[in-house]
Structures are given as C-alpha cells and as structure tokens.
Amino acid sequence: MSEKNIIMDIKNFYFTYAGVDEPSLKKINLPVKKNKITAMIGPSGCGKSTLLRAMNRIHDLYPGNTYEGEINLYGSESENQNILDLKKENDFIKLRQKVGMIFQKPTPFPMSIFDNVAYGLKLAGVKDNVEGRVEKALKDAAIWKETKDRLNKSALGLSGGQQQRLCIARAVALKPEVLLFDEPTSALDPISTGAIEELIAELKKDISVVIVTHNMQQASRLSDYTAFMYMGDLVEYDKTETIFLNPSEKLTEDYITGRFG
Amino acid sequence: MNRLLLNKIILILSTLSAVIGIGFLFWILITLSYKGITSLHFSTFTNDLVEGGIRNLLIGQFTMALMASAVAVPLGMMAGIYLREYSNNSKLASVIRNLSDVMMSAPSIVIGVFVFALLVAPFGGYNGWAGIVALTIMMIPIIISTTDNMLALVPIELREAGIALGGSKHKIIMQIVIKAAKVGITTGVLLSFARIIGETAPLLFTSANNQFFTMDLTEQFPSLTVSIYNLATYPDEASRELAWAASFVLTMIVLCINLLGRYMTRHKK
Numbered sequence: 381m382s383e384k385n386i387i388m389d390i391k392n393f394y395f396t397y398a399g400v401d402e403p404s405l406k407k408i409n410l411p412v413k414k415n416k417i418t419a420m421i422g423p424s425g426c427g428k429s430t431l432l433r434a435m436n437r438i439h440d441l442y443p444g445n446t447y448e449g450e451i452n453l454y455g456s457e458s459e460n461q462n463i464l465d466l467k468k469e470n471d472f473i474k475l476r477q478k479v480g481m482i483f484q485k486p487t488p489f490p491m492s493i494f495d496n497v498a499y500g501l502k503l504a505g506v507k508d509n510v511e512g513r514v515e516k517a518l519k520d521a522a523i524w525k526e527t528k529d530r531l532n533k534s535a536l537g538l539s540g541g542q543q544q545r546l547c548i549a550r551a552v553a554l555k556p557e558v559l560l561f562d563e564p565t566s567a568l569d570p571i572s573t574g575a576i577e578e579l580i581a582e583l584k585k586d587i588s589v590v591i592v593t594h595n596m597q598q599a600s601r602l603s604d605y606t607a608f609m610y611m612g613d614l615v616e617y618d619k620t621e622t623i624f625l626n627p628s629e630k631l632t633e634d635y636i637t638g639r640f641g
Numbered sequence: 642m643n644r645l646l647l648n649k650i651i652l653i654l655s656t657l658s659a660v661i662g663i664g665f666l667f668w669i670l671i672t673l674s675y676k677g678i679t680s681l682h683f684s685t686f687t688n689d690l691v692e693g694g695i696r697n698l699l700i701g702q703f704t705m706a707l708m709a710s711a712v713a714v715p716l717g718m719m720a721g722i723y724l725r726e727y728s729n730n731s732k733l734a735s736v737i738r739n740l741s742d743v744m745m746s747a748p749s750i751v752i753g754v755f756v757f758a759l760l761v762a763p764f765g766g767y768n769g770w771a772g773i774v775a776l777t778i779m780m781i782p783i784i785i786s787t788t789d790n791m792l793a794l795v796p797i798e799l800r801e802a803g804i805a806l807g808g809s810k811h812k813i814i815m816q817i818v819i820k821a822a823k824v825g826i827t828t829g830v831l832l833s834f835a836r837i838i839g840e841t842a843p844l845l846f847t848s849a850n851n852q853f854f855t856m857d858l859t860e861q862f863p864s865l866t867v868s869i870y871n872l873a874t875y876p877d878e879a880s881r882e883l884a885w886a887a888s889f890v891l892t893m894i895v896l897c898i899n900l901l902g903r904y905m906t907r908h909k910k
Contacts, residue, residue: 438801550806
C-alpha cells in the first residue's frame with residue numbers, strides 16, 4: 381500500500397476513556413484509503429464508534445481521555461500531520477473542518493435551512509459567495525429540489541431523512557477531506573436510508589468516507605473496505621469482498637454469518 | 642364483580658377530590674373578581690395610595706421586580722450555563738447546585754430578615770435598594786435551576802454536531818445550545834418574574850411601603866403587596882375595598898404572565 385492512496389493512517393493506536401483502567405481500543409492499525417468508503421462493523425461495544433470519534437478528536441469535548449499511537453492525516457494541504465499531537469482548540473477546529481462527522485440522529489440546528497448550511501461556513505470564516513456554496517452543498521447532498529423554495533423556513537420542519545441530508549450538506553459545504561458517519565441511517569426508514577446510501581456512494585468522488593454501521597448489508601453494499609472489530613481489537617481489515625466472502629479470521633466469519641453479535 | 646365496584650369507588654372519590662380542589666380555587670377567584678371589580682374605579686389606577694389609589698404601588702412593585710430581574714436573570718443564567726456546560730459535574734458544581742436548591746426553598750421571610758440585617762439596620766431605615774436585593778436573592782436560584790434544567794434537555798448530539806462542524810465550545814453554547822433552549826429559559830424567566838412580583842415577605846421589612854409616589858430607592862418604597870397586607874388590617878371600609886381591588890389587579894398580572902409563559906411553550910417554533 382503506497383502512502384499516496386491513504387488519507388488517514390492509524391498506527392498502534394490505543395484509546396482509554398477517562399476514569400477507566402483498561403484501554404477501549406488496543407493496538408489498532410488501520411490505513412484508511414483515499415476516495416474510498418471504509419465500513420467499520422462489529423458487535424455493540426466493540427469500539428467502532430470510539431475509533432470513529434477519535435478521528436476528528438471529538439472525544440476531547442470531555443476531559444481525561446488518553447490517546448497513544450498515531451493517527452496521521454495525509455491531507456492535501458497538511459502534509460503528514462499526526463492529529464494526536466494537536467493541543468490547542470484552534471487546531472481542533474481546523475482538524476474538524478477537514479474531518480467532518482454525521483451522527484446517528486439527525487442534528488439540525490434550530491435555525492433556517494439556509495442558515496444551517498451557512499453556519500459551518502461562518503465558523504470557518506468564509507465570506508465570499510456564501511449563497512453559491514450553500515446552494516452547491518444542498519445540490520451535492522441531493523436535497524436542493526426539496527428545499528429551494530423554503531430555504532428560510534426552520535430546518536426542524538423537515539422529515540428525518542431530509543434532516544440527515546441537510547446535515548450532510550452542512551458538512552459537505554466545508555469541503556472536507558474525510559467524512560465520518562456514525563450509523564447515519566439507523567434512525568431512518570428504508571426509503572430515506574436508500575437515499576442516504578446513494579448520496580454517500582456519490583460523495584466518495586471528492587471525499588474519503590468512514591462509516592460505522594450495525595447493518596451488514598449496508599456495509600457490503602456500500603463500502604470498498606471493511607474493518608471488523610471485536611472487544612477493542614481490530615480483528616480483520618481488507619477489501620469488503622474479501623471480508624464478506626473469504627475472511628481469513630474465524631471470528632470474522634462467525635460474525636458475518638450471524639453466529640454471534 | 643368486586644374489581645369493577647372498586648374501580649367505580651376510586652373513580653368517584655378521585656373525581657370528588659378534583660371537584661373540591663378546583664371548587665376552592667374558583668371560590669377564591671370568583672370572590673376576588675366580584676369584590677375586586679366592584680371596588681375598582683378608574684381613579685384607582687390614577688391616584689397614589691395616599692389618595693386611595695394604587696398608581697404608585699404598581700410602579701413601585703414593577704420597578705423593584707424589574708430591577709431585581711435585571712441582575713438576577715443574567716447572573717442566574719450564567720451560573721446555570723456554567724453548571725450545565727462547563728463544570729463537567731465537578732464537586733464544586735454539585736455544591737453550587739445543592740446550595741441553589743436549598744436557597745430556592747428557603748422561606749422568603751428569612752431572606753427578608755437577612756437583608757434587613759445587611760442593608761436596613763446598618764443604614765438606619767427601610768429603603769428600595771434593600772427590597773430589590775431581597776427579590777434578587779429570591780430570583781437567582783430559580784433562574785439557575787431553570788437554565789440548568791432547560792440546557793439539560795438539549796440533546797448532547799447537538800453540541801457534538803456543532804463541535805464537529807468546527808465550532809469552538811463557547812460559540813456552540815452561545816449560538817446553538819442556548820438557541821435550542823431559548824423558549825424554555827424565557828418561560829422560566831417569565832414564571833420567576835411572576836413569582837417575585839407577588840412576594841410580600843421579602844419586602845415587608847426591607848423596602849416596606851410608601852403612600853406617596855417616589856423613584857428614590859434610598860427611601861421607603863411603594864409596594865402593592867405590602868399595601869394589600871396593610872390595607873386588609875385597617876378597620877375602615879374604603880381601605881378594605883382598596884385591598885380587594887389591589888389583590889384583584891395583582892392576581893390578573895400574575896395570571897397574565899403565567900398564561901404568556903404557557904402560550905410560549907405551546908407555540909415553540
């Protein structure tokens with residue numbers, strides 16, 4: 381694997397929550413591929429969300445957690461930056477503008493649809509062509525048609541699926557390099573789920589995607605690479621096809637075939 | 642069918658209790674409205690207490706309550722924001738939270754006595770400032786607890802989403818979280834205002850009362866509630882009529898503020 385194809389390289393990574401002795405993630409090695417979709421699967425409590433939340437260091441919202449190892453971000457502007465070295469709030473803000481995140485439940489802000497998307501731009505200090513960028517983001521997130529006539533209406537009036545696409549638009553507007561999805565469709569109906577999945581598949585042209593999911597069909601449909609995690613260990617990481625059709629670990633096979641989890 | 646019979650008995654008993662409870666409330670409201678409205682004249686609102694009206698009393702009561710709010714609302718909100726957003730549930734935070742809860746249930750007369758010792762006795766007389774301080778002390782813990790509780794209702798994901806979008810903690814709190822809790826906090830502020838505007842005990846020996854119109858807070862200050870207390874004990878008919886009228890006006894004010902609060906919660910967006 382040449383470094384060129386890697387956007388985020390996780391090396392010997394350990395993570396320990398505040399007030400806990402045992403690390404929740406142990407010796408994780410995971411090179412995330414550029415412009416690919418990487419799925420993280422595993423039973424509840426395996427640490428997949430914990431790992432995802434380390435990638436934009438949102439854990440730092442709560443004090444006392446400890447990191448060990450490296451998470452190198454090979455961004456276009458930032459050459460080989462170990463994001464675990466970041467200390468200042470300003471550096472975190474820059475990191476999160478490059479590594480966006482979508483949550484399980486849609487999280488529209490209590491403001492208009494337009495302002496929701498413009499808010500991230502405002503935080504980033506973008507002043508030029510805000511309207512154009514909002515429109516482009518809404519188009520990229522496939523929600524422009526439904527919202528163009530009601531941009532000044534509250535975002536809270538949208539349906540759950542629309543709210544989730546709005547949140548994706550909000551993240552996309554910042555032109556991030558990586559987008560992290562934390563079970564983005566588990567609160568949505570099948571039709572909205574389909575729309576979000578199509579959208580994620582579309583996004584990988586410009587953005588590298590990491591998605592945590594409980595839904596194995598979703599992982600197999602959507603992702604190029606899959607990481608299987610179990611009890612804080614990364615058991616196996618390979619091309620999705622290989623993981624689902626020909627896994628090398630017995631544990632992976634047992635999980636995929638539904639023998640546990 | 643023992644079960645059905647028991648069900649019926651319980652139903653009758655609980656309905657009866659509800660009727661009795663509400664009955665007393667309506668009795669009070671009806672008596673108050675009847676006596677209040679019949680004692681109310683146009684001149685009641687244009688004259689000061691010395692001339693048999695409540696103009697100076699209303700202005701005095703509102704002045705003290707508004708000035709108390711001007712201090713208590715920002716102070717209480719900031720304390721509430723600290724407790725919910727910044728304290729990380731530290732030891733200090735739980736001490737403050739408990740103290741605030743104790744303060745909230747402290748008898749208001751005790752707060753009056755405390756302020757009397759602090760601001761009345763040393764300065765040789767009742768004064769408006771002392772009344773304002775007493776009301777402020779009453780109001781702060783209510784605002785702290787409202788802000789704290791309303792912020793707790795804002796889902797944690799909303800904060801994380803703001804942070805994940807590249808916001809600093811204080812920007813997300815000020816621009817997103819407070820906005821999401823705005824209706825609840827505003828309602829809480831209104832209700833706590835309604836609470837202190839009707840207080841008598843904290844004013845009784847802090848600002849006391851004044852028959853004349855004044856805006857001088859270093860003097861005894863006119864108060865609607867203290868006047869009701871005084872007037873009701875006077876033997877003459879005119880004083881007692883004025884007490885009814887003042888009680889009616891006060892009740893309507895408190896009722897209106899409460900209804901406004903209710904209305905706001907119902908029409909959230």
